[in-house]
Amino acid sequence: MKRVQPVVDAVDLLAAAPAGEVATPQVIDHVAVARLYGEPLFSLPQDLYIPPDALEIFLEAFEGPLDLLLYLIRKQNFNILDIPMAGVTRQYLSYVEEIRSRNLELAAEYLLMAAMLIEIKSRMLLPPRKTAEGEEPEDPRAELVRRLLEYERMKLAAAGLSELPHYGRDFLKAQVYVEQSLAPRFPDVELADLQAAWRDILGRAKLVAHHKISREELSVREHMTLVLKKLQGRRFAPFEELFDIEQGAPVLVVTLLALLELGKETLVEITQAEAFAPIYVRLAYKAPP
Incomplete structure (x- = not known):
């Protein structure tokens, strides 16, 4: 699943500078304002273009719509079994609007979850369906709650596995080679090695086996x-x-x-x-x- 981050553009910070002032870096080496490939620059180029998403500050990170929805619920200590759909949907839509203004393709899966939240809220406004006597009416949020709880369990399990020491990330195996010049040590031969060698010999013997047909004379x-x-x-x-x-x-x-x-x-x-x-x-x- 794609990774999404709400961001703040550094270009916007440049645009917020007072009129008539150009945000320039401090002077380097008391002579040049910058260095390009080791060469000093004494002034900024007039045709310098900075794309809108060139510099970004990452605030939060979400793995997908369920991750964002779970974050909103846990951040405000909502009961996941009794989600206040109006408040959660409002906050979710504001975040999706921020994503859509920057990356419409990435916002598609978030828009699908937004449509699902709106549908659940509209079903909650309708009168409950009649059920058999003694049975409670079906909660429109039940399927969403099931998916959130299942996603949270998988996320916590993945976090637990990530905290375990990993070979190559948290530790390395020490290897020490000691040269024995006086008493050479030959590799140890295991029983499995002898069995494999014997099976190889039998296989080669079958390839060269001869079959003799004798002729019996009958009168x-x-x-x-x-x-x-x-x-x-x-x-x-x-x-x-x-x-x-x-x-x-x-x-x-x-x-x-x-x-x-x-x-x-x-x-x-x-x-x-x-x-x-x-x-x-x-x-x-x-x-x-």
Whole structure:
């Protein structure tokens, strides 16, 4: 929020001098009236221009409309829960008029608060609204009081924090360096440093890791023999019992190829009683010659 100060122009003080007299500084070094960049000036320039806001005397400082309103209330010991709106509004408007004559852009937010004060005062002049039995009518100043109390709490908290010692503002940390020429001291290694170094080594090891894929040679003929051995002495064998699931997918594929090859060579029969019924495998029956 912008910072605003009521001011008194030093130019106005110059204008208040008696007619015919020019306010000039005292003589410096008993010779020159002033010095500019180290060079003496023996008389004031005739075309010297002093802007209206060149020299100002700061009297009070406010952080915004709420700060000004709170200042007016606390300065006159008003009860913040029962603000006399007429007197406070009158003093506030006189201050806003002073700001507007000097900085119209800065006075915009103050004018908004002035309009709010006038609205509250006008609502207080109107008859109170009817409420339910046993309830007090709403006070038009309630919202303004809430904002003022909240702002005051924040301002006091900020002032309390500002009073605490601040590093770099109120004190500095002393640092003393002692050179040890005879017994050099090495930096201490903390546990966290060792953990970070170990994680870095593991990360680099993962970047150079190798993955080797081994090739397992499986024989279809060998598994054809194994299937025939499982069917020996059995009339029928369920299709799924011929597969060993624990040996992995490669062995299952080779076993299936072996069954298909046995069926192609009419060494086994694969039967099913009806659709969706279990599948059975048996040795092929060959009539004697």
